[in-house]
Amino acid sequence: MNRSSPDTKCLALTCVVSSVVICLMAVICGAGVLLGLSLRVPDDETAQIERVESPTIPLAIEVPSEDIPVVVEGVASTSVINGPLRVHFIDVDQGDSILIIAPDGATALIDGGYDNGMALAYLQQQGITHIDVMIATHPHADHIGGLVQVMQAMSVGEIWTNGAIHTTSIFESFIDTIADQKIPYHEAEVGTTVQAGDLELKALYSKPNAADLNDTSLVLHLSYGTISFLFTGDAEYAAEMEMLQTVADQLPAQILKVGHHGSYTSSSPAFLTAVQPEVAIYSAGRNNDYGHPHQETITNLINAGATIYGTDVHGTVVVETDGSRYLVYPALDTPAIAGGNLQPAVTNPATVLPQPPVVGFPSATLRYDPNGPDRDCGNFATHAEAQAFFIAAGGPEEDPHGLDRDNDGIACESLP
Numbered sequence: 001m002n003r004s005s006p007d008t009k010c011l012a013l014t015c016v017v018s019s020v021v022i023c024l025m026a027v028i029c030g031a032g033v034l035l036g037l038s039l040r041v042p043d044d045e046t047a048q049i050e051r052v053e054s055p056t057i058p059l060a061i062e063v064p065s066e067d068i069p070v071v072v073e074g075v076a077s078t079s080v081i082n083g084p085l086r087v088h089f090i091d092v093d094q095g096d097s098i099l100i101i102a103p104d105g106a107t108a109l110i111d112g113g114y115d116n117g118m119a120l121a122y123l124q125q126q127g128i129t130h131i132d133v134m135i136a137t138h139p140h141a142d143h144i145g146g147l148v149q150v151m152q153a154m155s156v157g158e159i160w161t162n163g164a165i166h167t168t169s170i171f172e173s174f175i176d177t178i179a180d181q182k183i184p185y186h187e188a189e190v191g192t193t194v195q196a197g198d199l200e201l202k203a204l205y206s207k208p209n210a211a212d213l214n215d216t217s218l219v220l221h222l223s224y225g226t227i228s229f230l231f232t233g234d235a236e237y238a239a240e241m242e243m244l245q246t247v248a249d250q251l252p253a254q255i256l257k258v259g260h261h262g263s264y265t266s267s268s269p270a271f272l273t274a275v276q277p278e279v280a281i282y283s284a285g286r287n288n289d290y291g292h293p294h295q296e297t298i299t300n301l302i303n304a305g306a307t308i309y310g311t312d313v314h315g316t317v318v319v320e321t322d323g324s325r326y327l328v329y330p331a332l333d334t335p336a337i338a339g340g341n342l343q344p345a346v347t348n349p350a351t352v353l354p355q356p357p358v359v360g361f362p363s364a365t366l367r368y369d370p371n372g373p374d375r376d377c378g379n380f381a382t383h384a385e386a387q388a389f390f391i392a393a394g395g396p397e398e399d400p401h402g403l404d405r406d407n408d409g410i411a412c413e414s415l416p
Contacts, residue, residue, distance in 0.1 A: 085199070085224045087319045088126070089257065091311040091331065092118040094285030094292075095142035098231060098257065099123065100222070106197025108133040110220070110231055112146025115170065119146035120153055122316065132157040133196045134183075136174070137218045137233030139166035144174045151177045160194055163187035163208035164216040188218055190246070199224065201231075204247045205239055214260060215239045221250060225323020228253040230275055234260040240271040251275045254326065255319055258282035258301070262293025262310065272304035279328060280306035281317050287409045288312070307336045315387070332387060375401045377412035386412035 083103035090097040092113025099122070100108040109131045112119040123131075134156050136144050148170070150156070159178055165171065178185055188194060192203040205219035217233030230253035235243075240259070243251060256277035259266030261284045280301045284292040293310060301308050307328075309317045315331030328336075380386035390396075390403045390411035403411035 084320050084322050085227075087222075087229060087255070088122070089281045089283060089309075089311060089317040089319075090119055090122045091316045092116070092122075092146060092283070094261070094288045094290070095146070096137070096233065096257075096261070096283045097122075097146060099126070099128070100196065100199070102197035102199045103224075104197040106132045106199065108135065108194075108196040108199070108201070109147070109150065110135045111137055111143040111233070112148075112150055114142050115145035115149055117146075117149060120149045123150065123154070128154070130155045130157070133194060134159040135188075135194065135201075135218065135220070136161045137220075137231075138162060138213055138216045139164055139168075139171045139174070140213055140234065141168060141170045143233070145170050148173050148177050151181055151183065156181065156183050158184040158186060160186045160188050160192075160218070162206045162216050162218045164210075164213060165208075166213065194220070202250075204230075204250055205235060205243050207239070207242070210238070212236065212238070214265070217259075219243065221253065224321060227255070227321045227323060227326050229255045229257070229319075230277075231257045232259040232266070234266070236260055236263075236265040237268055240266065240268050244270060244274055248274050254278045256280045256306065258293070258297065260292075261288075261290070262297045263290070264294040264296040267297045267300050269300050269303065272300055272306075275304075277301070277304060277306045279309065279319070279326075280304075281309045281319075282311070284310055284312045286312045309336055375403070377403060377415060380412060380415060382415055386415055 085103055086101045088099040088101070090099060090113070093116060095113030095116075096111040097113045097119040098110040100110070102108070107128060107130065109119075109123075131150065131154065134147060134150070136147060136159070139161070151159075187208075188203040188206050190203055190206055192206070194201040194203070199222060201220045201222050203218055204221050205217070208216050210216045214234035214236050215238050217235040217239065219233060219235050219239070220231045222229040222231070230251065236259065251271075251274045253275055254277065256272075256275055256279070258280050262282035282293050282297075284290075292312075298308065309328065309330055311317065313332070314334050314336075317331070318329040320327050320329065330336075375389070377386060380389065386403060387410065390399070390401070393400055393403075396404060396407075396409040399411075406413075
């Protein structure tokens with residue numbers, strides 16, 4: 001019978017011990033995976049164990065849109081909405097400009113008003129230094145003029161237009177600035193989706209060859225959770241009718257940016273019936289030469305059940321939503337209008353929806369009683385503060401404090 005040599009026995013024993021060690025290491029690593037542990041080997045090759053923490057994921061609780069939004073910490077679900085979406089309908093006088101700040105911080109700017117510096121000043125006031133997505137709905141000066149100033153003052157990630165062209169110096173400056181700044185340029189067609197961080201803006205209408213430049217306007221739809229916005233540019237009746245024939249099922253939105261500054265050429269009853277807006281916001285200059293908003297439009301909006309805000313009356317209007325509810329924040333503490341100072345004839349006032357909760361954002365604090373002692377412009381720090389006081393005191397119909405010297409409906413225009 002053959003006998004193993006001592007060397008052979010040692011070799012066999014070494015193999016057995018090595019196998020046991022390997023098995024023990026496998027067990028330890030497996031347990032580490034199960035317990036949420038990770039192994040790292042530093043320079044001295046000595047194994048160390050570190051615990052990996054699991055992050056807490058915020059959960060937005062869904063409730064009806066008319067309630068006050070609440071966001072709480074909780075367990076993740078398959079449809080988590082992180083943070084609020086804020087849409088700023090900027091007061092740029094007689095023009096359009098809308099700033100969208102996505103929950104992840106991405107920024108989109110739809111139009112920029114005239115080249116009066118108001119859009120740029122507002123962006124800077126909000127601490128905005130970069131625009132991720134810039135959108136020009138159409139090439140009229142009251143929509144693209146301010147965009148030129150923004151492009152010249154801050155970086156822009158990309159720009160979208162409808163492809164329509166114009167023969168004005170401001171449009172030439174618009175195109176030249178895009179080229180000079182080397183901004184990626186795109187043209188949106190119907191169905192195009194423009195991505196702004198977590199958000200998607202879908203083009204429901206784009207017709208660059210329309211006979212009227214207003215009817216070339218990009219019309220964009222934005223949904224966040226169950227809350228939707230419809231941005232209409234200056235789209236008029238012909239564009240509205242085409243949308244009713246092609247994308248009627250995609251038009252519904254709680255928040256409507258009223259077409260063409262509240263002109264009677266837009267906001268037809270049939271179109272509003274399809275949109276079903278709860279809140280309608282128009283952008284117009286105070287005492288503008290066009291008479292915007294027109295009586296017919298206001299009446300149509302009231303009959304559609306919308307609560308109405310306008311930049312000529314409320315200043316900048318901000319809508320904030322968590323994806324299931326929304327709040328409206330006008331800069332000036334003026335009640336939401338059902339016709340505003342136009343006082344349209346309403347056959348059934350009960351059809352006007354109750355006003356949503358309103359909190360000033362940014363708000364002008366009334367430091368003085370509008371019915372108290374006489375005040376002058378020297379009592380106010382800003383034009384916004386003076387304007388809020390002026391409206392609360394009864395202006396422009398009444399001006400007991402004499403804040404509107406030139407009777408144009410604007411108080412203390414010399415203030416910043």
